[in-house]
Amino acid sequence: MTDIMHSLADIVGEDYVSSQPEEIYFYARDPGLMPPHEPDYVVVPSTVEEIQEIVRLANREKTPVVPMGAGLALTGLIIPLKGGIVIDMKRMNRILEVNEGARYAIVEGGTSQGQLSAYLEKNYPRLRHSIPDAPPTATIAANVTIHGQGRLTQQRGFNSDMVGGLEVVLPSGEVCKIGSCALSFGWFSKGPPLPDLSGLFLGWFGATGIITKLAVKLYPRKKFRDVEIFVTDRGELVPDIVYEITHTEMAEDVLIFTQPMPLMFRDNHHVSFYITGDTDEELEFKRKLIWKALDRFIKAKDGGFMGIPPAMKPTLLEMPQRSASRLADVKRGGGFEYSGPIIMVEKYPECSEKLKELASQYGLAYSGMVRVIDGGHSMMFAFAFAFNRSDPDMMENTRKALKEVSDFVLKVGGVYWKPTVEEQRMALENMDPNTRKLMKMIKENLDPNGIMNPGNWEFIS
Ligand SMILES: Cc1cc2nc3c(=O)[nH]c(=O)nc-3n(C[C@H](O)[C@H](O)[C@H](O)COP(=O)(O)OP(=O)(O)OC[C@H]3O[C@@H](n4cnc5c(N)ncnc54)[C@H](O)[C@@H]3O)c2cc1C
Structure with a gap:
């Protein structure tokens, strides 16, 4: 075992880390058209503290980390373009709270769409969330990270507009709360009336932090x-x-x-x-x-x-x-x-x-x-x-x-959704130069070692 492998095993336990070729094979690709690229290690953490330690280790070793939900975005966003550690979020799948009155659910960062909809159907039949048409294993956190859309999008905007708050492990390893939950026990708003910092993470494909908890707004389920x-x-x-x-x-x-x-x-x-x-x-x-x-x-x-x-x-x-x-x-x-x-x-x-x-x-x-x-x-x-x-x-x-x-x-005036790396490059090249500068400042300040899902939103100076 390499030093990194030992350290990862110390953090998550030997059963939840691998560098075996047969596992690496699967984590090197997604179901779309992008060419595969292998990670060096795969870890499956179960707590926020483990994710913090993994990110700190990656910073010390200057090794990339790529958070992964179900890997279904199709445009290669979870392919570890520069190797490193894939963090498979699937063990962090608990539904932590449903606030029926304020209509929101707080879930962990690896919770799938299918889990939440089945849970609500059974326990809160008058509530629902905006379900995308992706297979049910797709995760809620990843979907808002890519500004996904679902069944309530015509009325309520992107699924990311329906977020009620985030908990994020920053590239430094610190944990940060975003939205009303930064100040209140209620997870009812991702920003307003505070400055809306959720934009530092939503739309960034894990290149600025790892979402470990989030609240999604729930809406009436009609009969x-x-x-x-x-x-x-x-x-x-x-x-x-x-x-x-x-x-x-x-x-x-x-x-x-x-x-x-x-x-x-x-x-x-x-x-x-x-x-x-x-x-x-x-x-x-x-x-x-x-x-x-x-x-x-x-x-x-x-x-x-x-x-x-x-x-x-x-x-x-x-x-x-x-x-x-x-x-x-x-x-x-x-x-x-x-x-x-x-x-x-x-x-x-x-x-x-x-x-x-x-x-x-x-x-x-x-x-x-x-x-x-x-x-x-x-x-x-x-x-x-x-x-x-x-x-x-x-x-x-x-x-x-x-x-x-x-x-x-x-x-024709469109904007790429969940763009491939090539489309990200085209977007950066064609956008307002001061917007690009601002995005670069944000990325470099949050992730000075460039370890978070590198290759994505990579800035040409
Ligand atoms: C048949 C089909 C139908 C689809 N229909 C829809 C649809 O109707 N609406 C829709 O929105 N999408 C749709 N999709 C696209 C996609 O599957 C979904 O958007 C899905 O939610 C992606 O979730 P995932 O867990 O698979 O994400 P992944 O592919 O695992 O991850 C996507 C991105 O999020 C990042 N990420 C993952 N977890 C985290 C985290 N915890 N913190 C920070 N970053 C993270 C990853 O690094 C990656 O950049 C469809 C896909 C398929 C195959």
């Missing part, structure tokens, strides 16, 4: 939930349709999908909206308001509602939805990856045209998946392509298509 799908073959009308739906303020979630398969979907744009209510009357009231708002498109013969077969309803209503991964034939070694820029809804027609153009140019199966954010202030447009891992040409074509998406996004 009934339903979905409707409005279909149009005129992509240029989709922004107007979304505008009318969001104007009613009745929809919980608004998603749009466009894909060529099955054949009946080809060249159509499906705007699905979800409504909730505690009674049939509430549900019907919301449904009718939205129907009325879309009436003019029906009268002009520009679109209409799709009858949803009863067998399809449960699939559409499940949380998380699995339709994204269905695009890829995972069982036969398929994969999929998407670039999901955050962009104004008015850019939908250009984005869907670009998606089709790239799919045809590179001969790829595609799907466009959109989530409307925060009442229509923006959307996440996922340019998703499926590939077969055993076909190197197809993998290369997918890389090329996604690279073209990265260039296109900047041209």
Whole structure:
């Protein structure tokens, strides 16, 4: 054993540290397209104090540390680009408190989406959190670190907007509380009325600290939930349709999908909206308001509602939805990856045209998946392509298509979501120079030895 290995074993116990090739293999990659890179060690700590000691050790040894949730971000954010220690957070998975009155839950930094939703369903059936459509093992802390989005995002903003406070191990090894919990026993706000320091950690992909606890805001879970799908073959009308739906303020979630398969979907744009209510009357009231708002498109013969077969309803209503991964034939070694820029809804027609153009140019199966954010202030447009891992040409074509998406996004005023390292570089090069300087100051002051998830948000001087 090396000195570092001994020290790590002293901190977490021999059973929870490894440098064995068969384990290192898995921690070197994610399910997306990025090339793998091996860590030197993997540790699975169970307490905040252990994480503090690991980070202090990494500082002394000038060795990178990469915090990891479920490794499902797909864009290579947990690949240890410069080796070092991967900190697998999965043992820190306790649900510490649910404050029913103030509607928040405090969880540890490795708690998964599935754990919290199952716990709430069983113990607090009138409460829910914003569940992303990622597999349920995805962690809550990582999802807010990458500004994820979920089922309540249309009404409430990014999942990171729904954070009620953070506990973070800083790159120095100190523990710091962020938000109302810095001053109060209540975890009801991530910042206001204090200066909002959560921005030093959210969006940084673990490059400024490790979240060991966080509070997520909870919202009413209504008894009934339903979905409707409005279909149009005129992509240029989709922004107007979304505008009318969001104007009613009745929809919980608004998603749009466009894909060529099955054949009946080809060249159509499906705007699905979800409504909730505690009674049939509430549900019907919301449904009718939205129907009325879309009436003019029906009268002009520009679109209409799709009858949803009863067998399809449960699939559409499940949380998380699995339709994204269905695009890829995972069982036969398929994969999929998407670039999901955050962009104004008015850019939908250009984005869907670009998606089709790239799919045809590179001969790829595609799907466009959109989530409307925060009442229509923006959307996440996922340019998703499926590939077969055993076909190197197809993998290369997918890389090329996604690279073209990265260039296109900047041209149409989009901002990368969970960007790859290459997209992070492009963002840094293209942003306001004083913003870049400010980000650099923050990173260098918090992490002077550059040990936290290096390669990410790395600054070219
Ligand atoms: C089929 C599919 C569907 C998806 N749908 C959605 C969706 O609807 N909405 C959505 O938002 N995302 C979606 N995603 C993307 C992604 O899976 C999720 O955002 C997920 O929440 C990431 O969580 P994770 O635990 O896998 O993160 P990881 O990949 O493990 O980590 C992501 C980043 O967070 C950092 N990190 C991890 N833990 C910590 C910590 N405790 N402190 C600080 N930094 C940390 C990592 O270093 C990395 O930079 C989807 C992915 C797939 C495969």
